[in-house]
Amino acid sequence: MKLIFEKSVPGRHSSILPACDVPEVDLGVKREEPLNLPELCENDVSRHYTQLCQRVHGVNCGFYPLGSCTMKYNPRIDEEMAALPGFTNVHPLAPKASVKGSEAVLELAAKYLCEIAGMDGMTFQPAAGAHGEFTGVLLIKQYHDARGDKARTKIIVPDSAHGTNPATAAMCGYDVVNVASAPNGCVDLEALKAVLGPDTAGLMLTNPNTVGIFDENILEITRLVHEAGGLCYYDGANLNAVMGHVRPGDMGFDCIHMNLHKTFATPHGGGGPGAGAVGCKEFLKGFLPKSVLMEGEGSIQVRGFAGNFLVVVRALTYLMTLGKEGIPEASTNAVLNANYLMQKIKGTFTPAFDRVCMHEFVLDLSEFKKETGVSALDVAKSLIDHGMHPPTMYFPLIVHEALMLEPTETESKETLDEAAEIFRALYAQAYSDPDYMHAAPHHAQIGRPDEVKAARNPIVRWTEA
Numbered sequence: 001m002k003l004i005f006e007k008s009v010p011g012r013h014s015s016i017l018p019a020c021d022v023p024e025v026d027l028g029v030k031r032e033e034p035l036n037l038p039e040l041c042e043n044d045v046s047r048h049y050t051q052l053c054q055r056v057h058g059v060n061c062g063f064y065p066l067g068s069c070t071m072k073y074n075p076r077i078d079e080e081m082a083a084l085p086g087f088t089n090v091h092p093l094a095p096k097a098s099v100k101g102s103e104a105v106l107e108l109a110a111k112y113l114c115e116i117a118g119m120d121g122m123t124f125q126p127a128a129g130a131h132g133e134f135t136g137v138l139l140i141k142q143y144h145d146a147r148g149d150k151a152r153t154k155i156i157v158p159d160s161a162h163g164t165n166p167a168t169a170a171m172c173g174y175d176v177v178n179v180a181s182a183p184n185g186c187v188d189l190e191a192l193k194a195v196l197g198p199d200t201a202g203l204m205l206t207n208p209n210t211v212g213i214f215d216e217n218i219l220e221i222t223r224l225v226h227e228a229g230g231l232c233y234y235d236g237a238n239l240n241a242v243m244g245h246v247r248p249g250d251m252g253f254d255c256i257h258m259n260l261h262k263t264f265a266t267p268h269g270g271g272g273p274g275a276g277a278v279g280c281k282e283f284l285k286g287f288l289p290k291s292v293l294m295e296g297e298g299s300i301q302v303r304g305f306a307g308n309f310l311v312v313v314r315a316l317t318y319l320m321t322l323g324k325e326g327i328p329e330a331s332t333n334a335v336l337n338a339n340y341l342m343q344k345i346k347g348t349f350t351p352a353f354d355r356v357c358m359h360e361f362v363l364d365l366s367e368f369k370k371e372t373g374v375s376a377l378d379v380a381k382s383l384i385d386h387g388m389h390p391p392t393m394y395f396p397l398i399v400h401e402a403l404m405l406e407p408t409e410t411e412s413k414e415t416l417d418e419a420a421e422i423f424r425a426l427y428a429q430a431y432s433d434p435d436y437m438h439a440a441p442h443h444a445q446i447g448r449p450d451e452v453k454a455a456r457n458p459i460v461r462w463t464e465a
């Protein structure tokens with residue numbers, strides 16, 4: 001398929017503007033060379049983008065069980081609300097008195113999300129989950145600094161944490177202390193006790209963790225960290241598993257981020273705008289970033305204004321549409337769907353942890369690969385030929401040949417049954433025709449790109465030949 005620049009024909013355009021009927025004014029600032037924009041008629045533009053969108057797999061095309069990403073179907077009403085001109089046309093520097101509606105959206109969304117998380121204050125500035133973690137750990141840092149406690153230089157991160165957790169702690173200037181998981185997939189309490197001390201600034205816990213397990217010792221974990229003088233950070237990116245049932249604040253956590261672009265209705269996957277809403281307990285509220293519409297008092301600012309505001313509009317619409325009954329129902333169904341699919345697949349592929357999971361589960365294909373030579377990557381690529389988006393691969397790192405599936409609550413029983421059948425068929429095919437799977441996908445636009453080159457040497461910008 002050609003790039004839009006390659007389709008450009010000089011002089012071709014779609015005139016929609018009337019001729020200028022006021023005197024032209026020279027502003028005194030002008031490009032030395034005209035901007036090189038593609039020239040096409042409306043028809044060409046429309047076809048170009050339609051063809052592009054037909055080449056990608058989205059939640060609107062089919063099943064998308066990409067673990068840890070919560071690729072659920074986002075109701076259209078959330079988009080409609082975020083597209084209201086009163087929200088899209090508001091200027092970030094508009095006088096406060098003129099944007100009372102936007103202010104009310106932020107306040108109400110913060111109120112509901114604080115209620116769900118068990119927190120007292122919130123900022124919407126962070127643009128993503130990792131950015132939210134960064135903000136949250138800076139709250140912890142400011143807290144210790146304000147008390148003159150300079151000895152706390154370490155953040156504890158269990159090995160089942162999301163990869164962004166240790167990266168965040170390091171970005172904030174902390175030494176990262178890794179704690180191993182026990183064989184049941186939960187934090188090893190003895191290993192935790194061994195690393196706690198007067199140098200502990202805090203602990204970052206991903207819960208449910210990256211193997212889809214709710215840590216059964218969570219109250220003991222937060223108690224131990226507090227006893228040592230540290231604070232507890234909850235990675236709530238995957239709140240889809242617990243919202244409406246348990247509150248991180250009640251489990252002893254002091255701050256949290258929630259990915260509004262996973263759990264709360266903003267579509268994601270192409271790196272579009274997100275929001276890592278950060279909630280905290282009363283005693284940390286004073287450290288929250290300042291913004292025009294939300295009254296933080298802290299000295300940090302992690303993004304301009306109130307963050308990605310329209311993402312918050314979608315989240316509020318989602319919360320208000322589901323209501324107090326619908327929110328726990330959504331997480332109940334997310335957990336039910338994951339367990340259902342795990343049980344249906346279990347006769348063939350092996351779960352890494354054979355126990356009740358939360359919103360996602362991990363398959364361990366290491367034995368299967370030894371027997372058939374077919375890798376997790378081969379299975380993932382083969383799924384594409386069946387119209388399904390591959391699960392997350394080779395993550396978490398503590399499971400070898402991992403495939404991590406998160407079906408989400410928005411999939412029907414029929415979709416899950418069909419997915420289980422596809423897995424069964426591929427399992428059988430691995431024994432009968434492994435070579436076919438090594439070469440998959442056979443029916444996709446792109447087969448197997450050089451992923452290392454794509455990651456190390458990405459060409460993301462068109463340059464004129």
Ligand SMILES: *Cc1c(COP(=O)(O)O)cnc(C)c1O
Pocket residue numbers: 068069128129130131162164206235237238259274276
């Ligand atoms: C997705 C995710 C993150 C990171 O969120 P981004 O918005 O991608 O930065 C952090 N923690 C967990 C558990 C996640 O699933």
